[in-house]
Amino acid sequence: MISVPGTINIRSIEGRFGSFNVGTLECSIGSFTVKDSSIEEFDEGSYTGDFVIEKIKPNSYFHSGRMVVEVRAFLSAIMLKRDASPQPVLAESFEQDPLEEDMADLPLGQLAGSGHPTHFIEDAPTLDEDSTLQSLFGFLYPLGNCVKLDPTINRALFRQQKDHLKANGYRFVASEQHWVKE
Incomplete structure (x- = not known):
């Protein structure tokens, strides 16, 4: 290292x-x-x-x-x-999604490392919002005003967690690498 x-x-x-x-x-x-x-x-x-x-x-x-x-x-x-704040950066025209790399060697319909069918939490039948959030966030649920995600979990699940936080009023603080409820 x-x-x-x-x-x-x-x-x-x-x-x-x-x-x-x-x-x-x-x-x-x-x-x-x-x-x-x-x-x-x-x-x-x-x-x-x-x-x-x-x-x-x-x-x-x-x-x-x-x-x-x-x-x-x-x-x-x-x-x-x-005091880190993002400065603008120019985008390139092509990149391969890392999730595709994770899935390359698996049988159709399985996520890397999970052994579960490829579906997102939103597609799964839900009993109620609490059980959906609990299955999405696991031991992090219930969510507080400050949330630190674990980037070592399954990449698809990690993206779902990130998207849920963004959609529900959380802001990512890059210097601290956690999410804060606004």
Whole structure:
């Protein structure tokens, strides 16, 4: 592991499974693609801070008749300055949704690591809103005024949690990496 100061440029992209974030980490040792769950909560923009890189490895995929080769950094921690606010960043035209990568080697209809059919909580039959929220957030339910999501859970579930918080009056505080009820 190595800790480096740098800037991460985060873009939101609309994919087959909904929107997802990708980042480009610019630091003294190079420029790397970041597609970790840890950046899913961030708004689009450019953030400066210190980044703990767990590993670096090449990755490739096909998209729109092209083969894309990238050097990917896997982050174990992001430490932004307290006053960090996103600066505008230019978007690129193509990216593969990381959820597609997670699902690539699974039988049709299963999510990576879950063994469950691919459906979203909204599609599941619900007894009431409390039980739906409890199944969505697990031990985090009931939600307080400050919520810290776990980006190591199943990526599809993590996105559902993030989308629910956004839709229900929570704001992501990037420097603290938690959600606050407004």
